[in-house]
Amino acid sequence: MSDQKFALLSKAVLLSFALVFSGSKNLNAQSLASQPYSEVPLSAIKPKGWLKDQLLTMRNGTTGHLDEVYAKVKNDNGWLGGKGDGWEETPYWLDGAVPLAYLLDDKELKDKVSKYINWTIDHQRPSGYFGPLTKDEREKNIQITPENCAAGEDWWPKMVMLKVIKQYYQATNDPRVVPFMSKYFQYQLAALKTCTLGKWTEWAQSRGTDNAMMAQWLYGITKEPSLLELASLIESQSFQWSEWLGNRDWVINAAAQQNKDKWMQRHAVNVGMALKAPSVNYQRTKDEKYLKNLKTGFNDLMHLHGLPMGIFSGDEDLHGNAPTQGVELCTIAEAMYSLEEIIAVTGDIRYMDALERMTFNALPAQTTDDYNHKQYFQIANQVQISRGVFDFSLPFDRQMNNVLGMRSGYTCCLANMHQSWTKFASHLWYATPDNGLAALEYSPNEIKLKVGASATEVTIHEVTNYPFEENIRFDFTMPKDVAFPMQLRIPDWCGEAVLSINGKELRREKGAQIVTIDRTWKSGDQLTLQLPMEVTTSNWGKNSRTIERGPLVYALKIGEKWKKENDKVEGDYYSVFPETDWNYGLIQDIVNNPAANLTVRNVKPVAGNFVWNLAHVPVEITASAKKIPNWKVVDGLARQPVTDREGIYKGDVNPEIEKITLVPYGFTKVRIVAFPVVK
Structure with a gap:
């Protein structure tokens, strides 16, 4: 379609807008719920120290160069007018690359991501529709309007691109953004009457909260009442996560059933995104029931499916709390972002603490030092990284879900992992309504x-x-x-x-x-x-124990043997095997009195060029343990030994007490973090 045709706005389109919005200005004045915190401009925070090192690693790795090394994004990209990727992966990548560009004030990366944003804004259709050119536009020269919205394509990828453009606006105040979004939301309000959220895929239905959230964000700027009408309509056509989170039947059924029925309702990435649904609904309605639903749902989720490193299982379904269950990297990225949004709306410290635990433990363990390879699924008690089926609910025929590869597993995580660290960095601080500041997450940085x-x-x-x-x-x-x-x-x-x-x-x-x-x-x-950090222990799945100190959980330090291999479909990947023994149980004295039986030692300073790996571990804990000779690898896993009600393993245990070294979980690739307890 030519640029000239893009510029045409037919009388029919104008008329449809007039009909849809003729009543919107007469709606009673509405407002969003007041909230304790609001986001600071993206350009206000500058990471320093180890956090800046992490972001620089990402810039030098796939976050800064995915469009150069990943063919699906690189070739003829649909978000630049081509026929290539027009779905979620390019927006996913930009959702992390855009904040990275502005956090680092990196001109080259800014120029790179701006190409996609400029094309998207400049090629918005006269009706307000946006995104890659559709098949009907290309082949039939059809102009998309609310009346023929079926000529458009899935709502879901646009939800991600709206998040991208919002962050771009927060960094630049580009005057094109508010009119662009306003026009699109006008189109969407009209089109959803015919082309409902689930017309193309269940992905849009399951993730509609991201769409409603963006409409409400724009309402905070323009105060256009129709935006709240749109958000309510989107919610009505979406999965009812707010009700489900408050209804314990949902989380119980998710734990009990792993069949093909309703699997989208327990898909862990969907759940990670959906955590913010009650807060988004509360923001719009001011109904306190949504905050209760959020509290109930989050508590139930972590009790039934929680793992020691602060995330719930999801491989891909929610899958219980056994330490041998996996979690998808996308789940971590999306749950982190949901918590960042929840914090602003609720001001509840439990979600701030949850974000911290997830970020400093689960997140860094699932990518390689250069941020070029990732695990689709990580495991809490992970004694080897290798090809296999394991205990996952999604066992690929190629058995590539657990290895460290660029394209291993589904490539959604290759595209989506970039928002995790960058959005965490941009949410270290929040603004308060009384013209103050709130430091709610801690890392080295500067704010202006x-x-x-x-x-x-x-x-x-x-x-x-x-x-x-x-x-x-x-x-x-x-x-x-x-x-x-x-x-x-x-x-x-x-x-x-x-x-x-x-x-x-x-x-x-x-x-x-x-x-x-x-x-x-x-x-x-x-x-x-x-913030004095005391050593403690916590109880997890299968009556296991985890050692904690402050915001960090600690895992057994195991020697790592890396092996590079190649899959003809998914490319190069790494397996990692243990080089030292791992089958230890903690002695009961540690559980009874951790402070007296654990020794904390600072081993090296947190210096420049920091990386989350064993060579850079700054602090270690020494503990006493005994080997469990019958605890062995079976089918690639270290399934948890059974304990009695007192939490003690009663099988054969070596009599010798040995000293073992524990390191922060995020520095490990192979590890034991949920230990059996022995006498």
Whole structure:
């Protein structure tokens, strides 16, 4: 279709808009629920230290170069007007590459991602429809309107691209974005009457929350009532996740059934996206039942399907809490983003703590050092990475779900893994309604933002090696004194935090709360937050025990033997096998008194060129253990030994006590993290 035809807006289209929106302006004034936090501009935060190293690795790896190394995105891309990928993978990649470009202020990457955004905005159809050219447009020269919406294509990929363009707008304030989105949502409100959300695939029905969320975000800018009407319509045509999360039958059935019936309702990536559904519905309706549904659903999900590293199982279905179940990388990425949105709407610290645990434990373990290879499924107690069927609910015939490869398993994760670290970095801080700031997740960074009644620009350097150390220091720089409140999260795992200003103790606070320091800040001020990290143990599936310290869970350090291989369909991949023994049970004394029976040791500083691997482990824990000789690899897995009600394994155990070394889970590829307990 020519650009000239794109520029034509028929009288029929204008008339359809008039009919659809003639009543919208007469709706009673509506508003979204007030919320405790809002996102800061994408360009306000600059990662530092180990977090910047992680993002630079991504820029040098597939996040910065997927369009050069992955043929599906590289060749004749539909989001650039070609006939290639026109579905989810290009938007998935951009959903991480766009924030990365602006977090790093990387001109080359900005220019790269802008090509896709510019094409998408510049080639919006006169009706408001957007996206790759459809078959009917190419072959029949049909112009897509709400009346012939069937000439369009699936709603789902557009939901991801809307998230991409939203982030681009937050970084650039490009004046084209709000009219672009407004026009599309006008089209969608009209078209959904005929071309419902599920017309093409169940993916759009299962993920409609992302669409409703974007309409509500735009409403926050334009206050156009029809956007809330659209969000409500989308919700009515979507899977009813809010009701399901509040109804325990859903999560129980998901645990009990692994057949082909209703599998989209227990698909873990769908669940990860859907976690935010109750908060999005609460934002629009102000109905407190949605927050109750969210609390019930999240608690049930983690009780029935939770794994020690902070994520629920999903291989691909929700699959219980046995330590040998897998989790898809996309599930982690989407659950993290849902939690970031939930935090802003609810202000509930339980979701802040959950995000921290998931990010610092589950996430880094599932990709290679260069961020070019990933596991489709990782396993908690993972004593080898290899081809196989394992205990997954989705065993590919090629048996490639567990290996570390670029294209192993489904390639959705190759495209979607990029939003995880980048969105975490962009949600370290939130703005508060009283012109203040909230530090709700901790990592080294710098934020520059206007605060206080005077809207004075303040720069805060967050100096820390958290989560590997206890101290977080905030250094303030500003042109003049400015009064504003600053909120800090005291995690639930922290017994008592110490807050100091300019070297003098201010106060002590218990964990599981948000504290506020409201004062007039001066340039040169230093605020220090100390979060003492005690060693503890926690109980997980099959009555296993995990050792924790602060935000990190610890796993057995196992020697790694890497083997590079090739699959004719999915390309190069790596297997990883253990080079040291792994079949240990923790002695019961550790569970009874972890502080007295575990030794924490700092082994090396968190230095430049940081990577999450065994060579860079900054802290270790020494524990006493005994070998369980009958605990062996069967079908590639270390299935959990059975314990009694007291949590003790009663089978044969070697009499010798050995010292074992534990390292943070995120640094491992092969490991035991959920241990049996022995006497």
